[in-house]
């Protein structure tokens with residue numbers, strides 16, 4: 373297991389990256405629909421950011437260790453593959469989080485004298501502020517510009533700030549947080565913003581022993597449960613709701629046929645919750661769909677590349693073959 377520094381996240385005094393009206397509309401639409409659902413992009417307030425960092429440290433959450441093994445052990449190979457397929461480039465990371473793994477790549481790029489700017493994009497204000505605080509201390513030679521907002525708005529902003537080719541990073545199995553059809557649309561939308569000579573390095577959590585996968589989302593310490601329940605706390609705080617966390621239980625599932633790992637909160641009793649003036653009825657055992665973490669085979673990933681207008685170039689895997697960071701080139 374590799375060791376790595378976890379960047380501290382700040383307290384609760386953060387401005388929301390999406391405005392409160394949109395948050396309220398999304399939550400009420402999700403909880404009045406059938407089935408009830410909440411959008412996982414809202415997990416990441418200051419507490420959610422911290423809980424996700426705790427998840428990444430859990431023994432059951434193998435994803436971080438696998439991707440760290442790739443990024444720390446094969447950094448030179450990744451850089452050489454990038455350089456073999458593009459010219460001068462800037463690095464744009466979608467959903468950078470604390471950039472724990474990316475920092476290996478950043479450090480080696482600097483060591484090799486590569487001239488680039490790093491644009492970390494994240495919807496969490498807190499994440500971007502923390503990166504802006506810690507990156508200069510850790511990598512003083514790094515040129516970077518944090519972009520706080522939604523993926524595509526900020527990808528456009530990065531495009532306006534950089535005249536070089538783009539190497540876009542989508543690490544940590546972020547792509548798994550979309551249903552496969554949405555994931556394809558997401559990759560197509562990235563492709564539309566790129567030019568021939570640009571590259572995408574994208575992480576896929578691969579299909580494996582279903583018990584290993586399920587445990588990763590059902591840790592013994594209950595951190596993943598707390599991460600899911602924290603969204604209810606956020607709704608209470610920001611939207612004036614009256615969720616009681618004790619009324620809900622965390623329930624993950626994994627279907628080895630489809631590769632879909634899904635997390636639910638279910639209501640332990642019939643009751644009502646108020647969000648401002650809106651009343652939400654919960655039935656006994658009613659599920660709220662929280663998040664998908666889709667697993668892929670390498671073939672699935674290659675098919676997605678081709679269907680989205682990319683050429684699969686190289687797949688970097690960890691020693692157990694549990695995770696792959698795939699380098700795709702834009703097809704002209």
Ligand SMILES: C[S@@+](CC[C@H](N)C(=O)[O-])C[C@H]1O[C@@H](n2cnc3c(N)ncnc32)[C@H](O)[C@@H]1O
Pocket residue numbers: 412413416424466467468469470471472473493494495496499521522523524542543544545546
């Ligand atoms: C699962 S974490 C992964 C972080 C990092 N890529 C890693 O591998 O450790 C997902 C990150 O994406 C960000 N995120 C989620 N939805 C987003 C969106 N729609 N636009 C921009 N960032 C988003 C979250 O704030 C969070 O930091």
